Amino acid sequence: MRSEAPVVLSLKGVEAGYGRIRALHGIDLEVRAGEIVTLLGANGAGKTTTLKTISGLVRATAGSVTFEGQELVGRKASDIARLGVVHVPEGRHVLRGLSVRENLELGGFTVADPKLRRERLEHAFSLFPILRERQHQDGSLLSGGEQQMLAIGRALMHGPKVLLLDEPSMGLAPKLVLETFRIIRDLNQTGVTILLVEQNARLALKLADYGYVLETGAVRMAGDAETLGASTSIVEAYLGA
Amino acid sequence: MALEPGSPGPQSVVSRPSAWGGLGLLLDTPAKRAAAIVVILAAMVAAPLLGPYAVVILTNALLYTILALGLNIVVGYAGLLDLGYAAFFAVGAYSVGILTTVFGWNFWATIPVAVLAAVCAGIIIGGPTLRLRSDYLAIVTLGFGEIVRIAARNLQITGAASGISGIEQPWLFGWHIAGSTDFYYVFLLLAVIGIFVSVRLARSRLGRAWLYVRHDEDAAEAMGIDRVRVKLAAYIIGAIYGAIGGAFFAVNFTAISPQSFSFQQSTLFLMAVILGGMGKIPGVILGAFIVVLGPELLRDLGSFRYLVFAVGLLLIMLFRPSGIWPSGAKR
Numbered sequence: 001m002r003s004e005a006p007v008v009l010s011l012k013g014v015e016a017g018y019g020r021i022r023a024l025h026g027i028d029l030e031v032r033a034g035e036i037v038t039l040l041g042a043n044g045a046g047k048t049t050t051l052k053t054i055s056g057l058v059r060a061t062a063g064s065v066t067f068e069g070q071e072l073v074g075r076k077a078s079d080i081a082r083l084g085v086v087h088v089p090e091g092r093h094v095l096r097g098l099s100v101r102e103n104l105e106l107g108g109f110t111v112a113d114p115k116l117r118r119e120r121l122e123h124a125f126s127l128f129p130i131l132r133e134r135q136h137q138d139g140s141l142l143s144g145g146e147q148q149m150l151a152i153g154r155a156l157m158h159g160p161k162v163l164l165l166d167e168p169s170m171g172l173a174p175k176l177v178l179e180t181f182r183i184i185r186d187l188n189q190t191g192v193t194i195l196l197v198e199q200n201a202r203l204a205l206k207l208a209d210y211g212y213v214l215e216t217g218a219v220r221m222a223g224d225a226e227t228l229g230a231s232t233s234i235v236e237a238y239l240g241a
Numbered sequence: 242m243a244l245e246p247g248s249p250g251p252q253s254v255v256s257r258p259s260a261w262g263g264l265g266l267l268l269d270t271p272a273k274r275a276a277a278i279v280v281i282l283a284a285m286v287a288a289p290l291l292g293p294y295a296v297v298i299l300t301n302a303l304l305y306t307i308l309a310l311g312l313n314i315v316v317g318y319a320g321l322l323d324l325g326y327a328a329f330f331a332v333g334a335y336s337v338g339i340l341t342t343v344f345g346w347n348f349w350a351t352i353p354v355a356v357l358a359a360v361c362a363g364i365i366i367g368g369p370t371l372r373l374r375s376d377y378l379a380i381v382t383l384g385f386g387e388i389v390r391i392a393a394r395n396l397q398i399t400g401a402a403s404g405i406s407g408i409e410q411p412w413l414f415g416w417h418i419a420g421s422t423d424f425y426y427v428f429l430l431l432a433v434i435g436i437f438v439s440v441r442l443a444r445s446r447l448g449r450a451w452l453y454v455r456h457d458e459d460a461a462e463a464m465g466i467d468r469v470r471v472k473l474a475a476y477i478i479g480a481i482y483g484a485i486g487g488a489f490f491a492v493n494f495t496a497i498s499p500q501s502f503s504f505q506q507s508t509l510f511l512m513a514v515i516l517g518g519m520g521k522i523p524g525v526i527l528g529a530f531i532v533v534l535g536p537e538l539l540r541d542l543g544s545f546r547y548l549v550f551a552v553g554l555l556l557i558m559l560f561r562p563s564g565i566w567p568s569g570a571k572r
Contacts, residue, residue: 055463057459057462057463076462076467076469077462077463078462078465078466078467078468079465079467081462081463081464081465082465086463086464087463088463089459089460089463093457093459093460093463095453095456095457095460096456097456098452098456105449106453106460106461106464107464109449109450109453109464109465109466110464110465110466154460154464155464158464158465
C-alpha cells in the first residue's frame, strides 16, 4: 500500500521539450513525504527531462508542478533549489579545479547560518568518510563513486526536502552501485524524500516505495514498487532488465 | 596537476593552492602587505625621477591597469567574454566630456553620472544577453563596442569624428590637477583603489558565487545561485571600472575622439587580462604594463616594433597559456 503521508511534490499534465521537440506529453505523478519514488523507462523516455522540469532547468510548456502547494513552473532554478527541491544532475557536475571541501561548500552557499553549515558539513563527512579524508584534493580527481558521494554530499549541504537523483549508479562498479543504494536508503531514513531516476530497474524497485514507468514522454504505468517488481512482464517489456 | 589522487591528506593541505590561484592570498600576510606598501611608495618616489616622458607612459600603464582590473572581474572572475569593453570606457569619457564642456558641470559632479550611465548601459546590454549562453555575450559586446564608437563618431553632441576638446582639468581642494605628474598620482591612487576593491570582491560572497558559476553554471544554479544576477553583477562592476577609467582619461588628455575607443582598444584590454593570467590580480597588472610598455620599450625598432611585440605575445601564450603569472595549479 502507498503511504498516507501528504503529497509534497505533484506534477499534473506536465509538457516540456527542447526547442520544437516535445519530450514530455502530459506527465502526472505524485511524491509523498518520506517516500522514495523511482522513475523508470528506456533511454529517451523522458526521465531526465522530468527531473529537469521539476528543478526548473527545463521550462514546462503546459501543466503544473507543485511543491508543498507552491507552483514551481515559471520559477528560476535557483529559487526552486532555495525552496528545498535539490537536483543532483546526471554526470555529477563536480567542479574541476576546486577541492572536495569547496565543492561541498557550494552546496551550503545559500545557507546563511554558519553553525548550520558546519553541522551539515560534519554530517556529510560522517556519511562519506572518504570525503573528509580527501577534502583538500581536487574534486575531479576522485573516482566515479567518490564523485557521486560528493555530488550527494553537496546536495545535502543545501538541506533538501526533496532530492532529485538522476542515475546515481551510472558508470559505477557493481559493488559501488549497492553502496550508493544503501546510502540513498539511509538518507531517506533521515527524512529526505527522494525521486530517483534509474537505469537499474530491479535494484531501484527494491529500494523504492512507489514507481512510475515512463514511455515516450508519458506515464505508462504506476504502482507500488513491489507490485511493479513482481510483474515479470513489466520488467521485461519496459525495463529491459 | 597539483596532487596525485593517493597523496596523503595533511601534506596536501599545505601544497594545495587556494581556489583563486593565489589571488586571494595577495595581501593576506603582514609581509605581503608591507611589500605592497613598499611597491606603492617606490612608485610614488621613482616615477618623477624618470623624467616627463616616462611619467606619461607610466600613467597610461596605470590607466590600463584600472581597465584591465575591471575587465578581469568580467572575464577572470565571472568567466564571461567581453569583446567591447572599450564601450564603457567611452561612456565614462564622453559623459565627462559632454557634461563639462556643453553643460559646464564640475568634473567631480560628472563622475556619478558617468558611473550611472555605464551601469545603465551594462544592464541594457547584459540583462537580456546574460540569460543566454556565454558565447552570445561575446557577440553582443562586440556589436555594442562598435555601436558606441560609431554613434560617437556621428552624433553632434559627441563632436562627431573630431571628438570633444577643451575639457577642463579638475581642481581638488585648491590643487589644480593639471601636470602629467599630478595625473600620474591620481591614476596611481585609482589603481590602488581598484586593486583593493578587486581583492575584497574576490573574497566576498559574490566572489564565491562567481567562482562557482565560472566553473559550472548548472551546478551553481542547482544549489540556489542565480546565475543571471551573479553574472550581471560582474558585468556592471566591470562597467563601473571602465567608466571611472574613462572619466579620468578624458580630463587627463582634455580631448577625446572616437578613435580612442576602437575595437583594437577592447582587444588590448582583453590582452592585458589574458596575458598576465585571468583572475590573478598581480598577473592582470603585469599584463597591463606589458601591453603599454612593450611597444614603448621596442621603440628603437621603428615600424618593426609591433611585429616583434606580436611575436613576443604569441610566444608567451604558446609557452604559458594560462598567463605569465604563476598559479601553481590548473584552474
